[in-house]
Amino acid sequence: MSVLVLVEHTQGVFKKKSLEAIQYAAHIARDMGTTVTAVATGNVAAAEMQSLGAYGANKVLHTTDARLDNFNSRAYTKVMVAAAQKESAKVIVGLHDTVGKAVSPRLAARLNAGLVAGAVGYPDLSKGFVVKKNVFSGKAFANINITSDVKVITLMPNTFAVVKGEGSATVENLDVALSDADFSVKVVSVSKATGDVPLSEAELVVSGGRGMKGPENWHVLEALAKELGAATACSRPVADSHWRPHNEHVGQTGGTIRPNLYIAVGISGAIQHLAGVNGSKTIVVINKDPEAPFFKAADYGVLGDAMEVIPRLTEAVKKYKAAQ
Amino acid sequence: MKILVCISQVPDTTTKIAFSDNDTRFVSQGVTYIINPYDEWYALVRALELKEAGLATAVHMVTVGKADAEPVIRKALALGGDEAIRIDADSNDTYLVAAQIAEYAKTVGYDLVLCGKESIDYNNGSVGAMIAELLDMNYLGFAAKLDIAGGVATVVREIEGGEETDTAALPLVISCQKGMAEARIPNMRGIMAARTRPLKVVAPANIAALTTIVSYEMPPAKTGVKMVSADNMDELVSLLHNQAKVI
Ligand SMILES: Cc1cc2nc3c(=O)[nH]c(=O)nc-3n(C[C@H](O)[C@H](O)[C@H](O)COP(=O)(O)OP(=O)(O)OC[C@H]3O[C@@H](n4cnc5c(N)ncnc54)[C@H](O)[C@@H]3O)c2cc1C
Ligand SMILES: Nc1ncnc2c1ncn2[C@@H]1O[C@H](COP(=O)(O)O)[C@@H](O)[C@H]1O
Numbered sequence: 001m002s003v004l005v006l007v008e009h010t011q012g013v014f015k016k017k018s019l020e021a022i023q024y025a026a027h028i029a030r031d032m033g034t035t036v037t038a039v040a041t042g043n044v045a046a047a048e049m050q051s052l053g054a055y056g057a058n059k060v061l062h063t064t065d066a067r068l069d070n071f072n073s074r075a076y077t078k079v080m081v082a083a084a085q086k087e088s089a090k091v092i093v094g095l096h097d098t099v100g101k102a103v104s105p106r107l108a109a110r111l112n113a114g115l116v117a118g119a120v121g122y123p124d125l126s127k128g129f130v131v132k133k134n135v136f137s138g139k140a141f142a143n144i145n146i147t148s149d150v151k152v153i154t155l156m157p158n159t160f161a162v163v164k165g166e167g168s169a170t171v172e173n174l175d176v177a178l179s180d181a182d183f184s185v186k187v188v189s190v191s192k193a194t195g196d197v198p199l200s201e202a203e204l205v206v207s208g209g210r211g212m213k214g215p216e217n218w219h220v221l222e223a224l225a226k227e228l229g230a231a232t233a234c235s236r237p238v239a240d241s242h243w244r245p246h247n248e249h250v251g252q253t254g255g256t257i258r259p260n261l262y263i264a265v266g267i268s269g270a271i272q273h274l275a276g277v278n279g280s281k282t283i284v285v286i287n288k289d290p291e292a293p294f295f296k297a298a299d300y301g302v303l304g305d306a307m308e309v310i311p312r313l314t315e316a317v318k319k320y321k322a323a324q
Numbered sequence: 325m326k327i328l329v330c331i332s333q334v335p336d337t338t339t340k341i342a343f344s345d346n347d348t349r350f351v352s353q354g355v356t357y358i359i360n361p362y363d364e365w366y367a368l369v370r371a372l373e374l375k376e377a378g379l380a381t382a383v384h385m386v387t388v389g390k391a392d393a394e395p396v397i398r399k400a401l402a403l404g405g406d407e408a409i410r411i412d413a414d415s416n417d418t419y420l421v422a423a424q425i426a427e428y429a430k431t432v433g434y435d436l437v438l439c440g441k442e443s444i445d446y447n448n449g450s451v452g453a454m455i456a457e458l459l460d461m462n463y464l465g466f467a468a469k470l471d472i473a474g475g476v477a478t479v480v481r482e483i484e485g486g487e488e489t490d491t492a493a494l495p496l497v498i499s500c501q502k503g504m505a506e507a508r509i510p511n512m513r514g515i516m517a518a519r520t521r522p523l524k525v526v527a528p529a530n531i532a533a534l535t536t537i538v539s540y541e542m543p544p545a546k547t548g549v550k551m552v553s554a555d556n557m558d559e560l561v562s563l564l565h566n567q568a569k570v571i
Binding site for chain 1: 335337338341343361362365417418419422423444445446447448449450451452453454456457458462463464465466468478482483484485486487488489490491492493501502503533534535536537538539540541542543546549550551552553554555557558560561562563564565568570571
């Protein structure tokens with residue numbers, strides 16, 4: 001009856017958002033009086049899997065088929081179906097990320113389970129199984145009751161702080177019969193920005209708009225981002241003008257992010273931009289126009305010229321870090 | 325090659341969102357509805373391009389919704405395409421929407437099903453992958469490029485922290501985003517033609533919803549911006565550390 005969680009790792013180290021998903025599942029399991037089983041694929045050391053116990057996992061089901069190293073939604077769905085059957089799972093948690101958005105809906109369809117995609121709260125069991133999620137691109141929330149026997153949730157990453165506790169999980173092998181047809185998508189090439197924090201996972205983000213004037217000024221933003229350990233983002237016209245790569249564009253037509261801190265520099269704050277960032281916990285706006293709409297959505301504002309303010313902020317961060 | 329494009333009707337982004345009946349109903353009066361941008365600019369336009377290039381024989385578009393969804397699917401017809409289908413069902417539950425589309429798709433047999441990366445109202449990003457499972461097809465999410473040759477699709481798509489190029493034989497379900505195509509504006513001839521072109525209304529299959537919306541909530545209002553002097557960035561850093569606790 002346990003709560004099942006699909007966990008992801010980078011070269012054998014579990015991602016922080018997967019620890020968050022385990023912790024979230026553990027909360028649900030406590031409410032339901034059951035346990036948590038994580039499902040891991042690929043090359044991970046036993047000790048790393050056992051360590052998931054510190055976040056609330058009781059058991060880890062591990063499947064090692066090397067073909068799973070390339071993500072494939074069909075094959076991963078089969079793995080999760082096998083795990084769900086083995087554990088008689090009634091609740092299955094994934095992340096609302098590129099992996100979870102491909103696997104969880106497939107799994108829900110297969111198990112005839114209701115799905116809440118992008119949950120931002122724990123299920124309320126007092127009136128059924130009611131889960132809160134963002135709707136209308138961050139302008140509102142909906143509380144959705146899952147009425148089916150089996151329930152699937154994808155958790156919005158960075159919703160809850162991850163707290164390490166005590167405990168160790170047991171590890172069991174999970175055998176899944178996978179055929180070549182499950183891997184019929186061929187990965188030709190992968191290009192990843194190495195070293196950088198992926199924007200979707202970043203806790204701190206520094207973002208620039210047209211007010212930055214041109215790509216030649218971006219080193220100033222990058223210096224601030226580096227000092228903070230932040231990822232960089234941009235508004236749509238910036239990506240459209242090829243000042244910055246398209247994967248940095250946030251907003252209605254770009255990425256949606258929910259960092260702890262979003263620093264918007266030279267961005268006016270159009271509603272289509274806000275749609276991608278208004279889930280951020282704290283927003284700082286730096287703009288030379290006191291009438292810029294973004295100030296209305298901000299927690300902290302600085303009125304001034306980007307090229308003067310940013311280097312000062314970078315210096316202040318440096319000073320603060322040195323004093324820590 | 326037959327293509328099915330999934331079209332969702334959504335409130336225009338600039339719409340002011342409001343709820344009534346104790347926050348249990350979305351107020352649709354006065355709301356301008358548009359085609360979900362990802363469905364229109366990327367999925368539909370790319371499908372039309374594939375037809376213009378002689379690679380697709382037919383482009384159909386489908387929406388799951390009641391009669392009030394018709395103006396939006398007509399707008400889609402004005403951009404082009406051969407046939408528009410409305411499946412006459414409520415569209416509140418993801419599974420129900422996907423299952424209705426999958427049932428209809430089975431009766432025609434499509435080689436390619438294109439949808440948007442997510443709807444800007446319910447932001448699920450789930451319908452495409454569900455359709456793929458229900459049709460037992462491969463699914464490629466977040467595609468920014470799609471080419472087809474000899475029954476094989478080459479797709480460039482977003483993955484975490486980068487992008488990936490995949491090849492897969494048809495049939496396939498693909499969710500589309502920025503990069504796929506350039507937005508088009510319907511011309512007068514298209515708009516006139518769409519008026520007379522038939523819109524096929526299909527009775528829904530007998531499928532039960534697996535979720536219900538209980539209520540809506542507005543996010544807590546921002547308490548107002550705290551302005552910090554441009555000469556005092558130490559204060560900003562200190563506020564971010566001590567008050568906001570984000571660094
Ligand atoms: C359907 C649709 C979808 C869209 N999707 C997106 C989307 O996903 N993401 C997105 O970002 N936009 C999107 N847009 C565009 C959006 O409406 C705005 O046009 C865009 O966000 C504006 O970008 P910006 O703020 O960088 O530029 P601008 O609006 O030009 O603003 C520049 C800002 O910089 C300030 N500034 C200028 N010089 C300085 C200086 N030296 N120092 C400090 N501040 C300075 C100005 O006061 C101004 O506020 C969309 C639009 C539509 C119609
Ligand atoms: N009611 C609907 N009718 C037809 N297609 C839909 C409907 N709802 C969603 N879709 C398609 O599924 C995609 C993802 O939607 P969602 O899973 O709701 O975020 C959309 O971009 C559409 O292509």
